[in-house]
Amino acid sequence: MNTEIILETQALQKRFTGRKPFFGEAKVVRAVDGINLKIRRGETLAIVGESGCGKSTLARLLVRLMSPSDGTVVYQGRNIANVPAEDMRHLRRDLQFIFQDPFSSLNPRMTIGALIEEPLLVHNIGDRQDRRAKVAAMLARVGLPASVIDRYPHEFSGGQRQRIGIARALITEPKVVIGDEPVSALDVSIQAQVINILQDLKEALGLTLVIIAHDLAVVRHMADRVAVMYLGEIVEQGPVADLFANPKHPYTAALIAAIPVAQVGARSAAAQLQGDPPNPIDLPTGCRFHPRCPHATEVCTTTRPALAATGPDRWAACHHAATLSLQGHAATGQTRSAAAQARFDLYRDRSADAARTTTPT
Template structure:
């Protein structure tokens, strides 16, 4: 029996107006255009695509950090796009956000303890002593020390700041967390630690996660399902392994082919992007990918495909049933030296944290390892 739907987006659209100086005409960028997406309780859904495809805008729409131009987002039987400010504030207890930049997302004038306590104060959770205890508990959960509560954000490294951001998102006991590129600003070894923290917290608190990411190796490691975006549209939604081994949309195939594979053996021909990314203010008619698609037919230039259910996934392609697309051959990317080393780092980081964390307390050597 499948899990219930915890959040659902229907016909979601967001337009941005770019203003020209003097007498120039304004132009409209449709960053998200008619997205339908369902998130199941307890799963991890990844949203992937090129820079500028609209995935970060979609992430903000899902928790209403920005308002949609059209469409709806349903949570708990209510369209959160229609909630008044008071009801929306109450909703924040259940829906939280982890920002991409761990440097600018924390107020430099507030201590770490004040940053984590702020959402508790806003929602009237606990008294002063209970809030302090909750802060110390959350710091321990993300591998930091209680004494860190008295420090300021500039005293921490990037990985530590991202841990603080995770602790702050957990403060109110949310049911769903949206993380926008949570590891992209960190180096590889710190990425492994933060990924492990997110996975452990998901299991411990029964969270539902929506992850925005560029690194497909991270996605394969974390996600249960993947939604692929191109120019504001979702073009394929599938289980992670199904997408990696047998994509059904040409854009998904091309994204997978872009994963670097270190090998001394001769490489087979891999799908490649043709042409330039279209202007988002004037997207091409029909299928938006047809200008770069090696399989495009005349119909693709005039008829816009919609997401169709193929049983094991949803795909927005007129010829999804007939194309023979190449995946990663049952995990070729997992066997490459570069990716094998990446996942070895994940395992090593987890073993290191397990060895240094006892009964929820972190010893002083952990602080040095995270700097």
């Protein structure tokens, strides 16, 4: 396993301050709150959690689509959190982003060829003929014919538009690609096609992938490691198979237990969460998860737990991670992760993928 760190965050924070009321102080949301994260060259890291946990904000901070309030983002030894705009423009050739909604990220007035070629123009890569050839080759890699090069985004389906977004992100041959829920808006068969494309391109181009997701079936299928977020913090990290089989944090166990399985009686009562996440502008003291945790004790209400090692390449932010028994949840995780894997195995055959892929008419 490659242990070289290509991208790293240190005490990374992003705070959003609301409008100051006539009386009192302005409210502050700590969307990302002191995150330390190391991303290894060539791996696929999944960042998961409920909506509103800060994972999409973290993704944008990693490529400086947002500037952090504090902390650093280090790419290949260089802090990119405060580099000049011109230097950041050059770095963006190596750091690319795939958006959740491909249609809103594609200019409707530009042809597909122009959209994919644009990053090459920005970075002065090749002449017109070379760029046209690169665009055609990239379209072929994502499963679209060169004949679509002069068509417009509205002429394509959602899955095809996501392929176009992937082609646009990869045309500069980046080293790191961040995907913000790149398949969440697609049905399961199209999800599998797009995921297979990403995995094939990762191997062919030597990419490092960071995938933001809330669907653990997707995560189980494609990730090497998982970081679990809750209210701006990472509460657990580990290799995907190990984390699914033996979660160390109650929140992770609850997420795994919630994976849907198409089987009568498969709904599990284990690790079911009670209530909604706390108000992010009025966070609880101590562990932020304790109001919903069935294993919380007094120390959880007063002392914020640190992210600490719980085994080889395993980390958890829980006061009771070393002693908490989640064996029942581990069995649930194994069953449900197997179901998640089977869900995507149905669409693994590349010839079936190609048969289901249609081109716009």
